[in-house]
Amino acid sequence: MAKVQTKDLLEQFKLELIAGEQGLDREFIMSDISRPGIELTGYFRYYPKARLQILGKTELSYFKELTTEERVDRSVKLCTDVTPCIVISRGMDVPQELVDACNETHVPLLRSPYKTTRVVSRLTNFLEAKFAPFTAMHGVLVDIHGVGVMITGQSGVGKSETALELVKRGHRLVADDSVEIRQEDYDRLIGSSPELIEHLLEIRGLGIINVMTLFGASAVRSHKKIDYVINLENWNDKKQYDRIGMEEETIKIIDVDVPKATLPVRPGRNLAVIIEVAAMNFRLKRLGVNAAEEFSTRLTKMIDQEKSNLTKGIDFD
Incomplete structure (x- = not known):
């Protein structure tokens, strides 16, 4: 299995490093990607923390409507010791609470100027190829x-x-x-x-x-x-x-x-x-x-025709 680190994504896709520079040597253990939506509401029981996390326009719009205490709490919980990185799409402004949490936990925070669907597609293809059998x-x-x-x-x-x-x-x-x-x-x-x-x-x-x-x-x-x-x-x-x-x-x-x-x-x-x-x-x-099947069909027709001619030529009287 190939070894993939966060810095590989930074180099491959020309992403912008916002925070968490000390964690660029973090390794990916899977190719799956997560868009933490329900987690931003505070439900982290099944949070796939070992996956690459992508925050798009929907996630950040909801995040900005939270209180300051809630934003800090969600940011800290998003940044774990096994999270390879967090990617912000569309070149959007990054909340300061998330920047502080990434710097504190050394989780790389990257930003891409492209739309969320395109970022997800390109990163998924890259990781799937790297982790392929x-x-x-x-x-x-x-x-x-x-x-x-x-x-x-x-x-x-x-x-x-x-x-x-x-x-x-x-x-x-x-x-x-x-x-x-x-x-x-x-x-x-x-x-x-x-x-x-x-x-x-x-x-x-x-x-x-x-x-x-x-x-x-x-x-x-x-x-x-x-x-x-x-x-x-x-x-x-x-x-x-x-x-x-x-x-x-x-x-x-x-x-x-x-x-x-x-x-x-x-x-x-x-x-x-x-x-x-x-x-x-x-x-x-x-x-x-299929030339072989065409030949077989022709041969079958020819045999059937010969059998038919032979039958017609027999006088049963």
């Missing part, structure tokens, strides 16, 4: 016509060489050798490259090459949603491989089932072209066009 897989991730294709297989089967050929054909490399994967939604996997090997390809006999330097910035990208997994394996004469495309395999990555295909490797097969066509065919399937 994470894993790493051995393979190559390439963006082929907008489809994120993860190429897997045993070491030395030709994954990097295939990725190099795909880059030469105009596609974009995301990661080679090790792919860092985050589950940013219940069905959404985002793959990226470790910083150490970003934009690099290892080609046996040639060494390490920098794809961006050789082919330009258009040949790489920093991250991509994983849509399809293609596993390369050495050709096995004893194994029956799918020749029509009716079989649909999946592979489970974290909690997501990703469509998968297995391609046998042997001399003479142009893997880059096959994978490129596989990605294009995958896009067609998502658009409702």
Whole structure:
């Protein structure tokens, strides 16, 4: 799990620090965000104090109608030892009672010039991405016509060489050798490259090459949603491989089932072209066009027609 501190938000979103500077190293333990509304009325029994707290126009308007004693009491109770920070939206004026409480308890008090809904949306997306389930897989991730294709297989089967050929054909490399994967939604996997090997390809006999330097910035990208997994394996004469495309395999990555295909490797097969066509065919399937099903339908109709003709040709007398 990633380590997120309040100062990360300050730098990422260009927020204004109002008070509580000594608490900028506070860590987030969850991605949830709270808008303390009922708490301002004095009900703190179920106050989610460990969440990021956002005060918008509604909350501050009510806060200003409280008495001085009530404002002090609410401010003190809002600022706990585990509250990562309090964010004021719309660039509104901050009540002095809240400023004093944040300085006393070292809870960072930040301010954003944007509307509350936009602040909530951006901060939620940022924290959800940081706290998303994470894993790493051995393979190559390439963006082929907008489809994120993860190429897997045993070491030395030709994954990097295939990725190099795909880059030469105009596609974009995301990661080679090790792919860092985050589950940013219940069905959404985002793959990226470790910083150490970003934009690099290892080609046996040639060494390490920098794809961006050789082919330009258009040949790489920093991250991509994983849509399809293609596993390369050495050709096995004893194994029956799918020749029509009716079989649909999946592979489970974290909690997501990703469509998968297995391609046998042997001399003479142009893997880059096959994978490129596989990605294009995958896009067609998502658009409702399935060549294997069309072939199966045609074949069934032809068999039914032959049976019908045969039946008509039989004289039962």
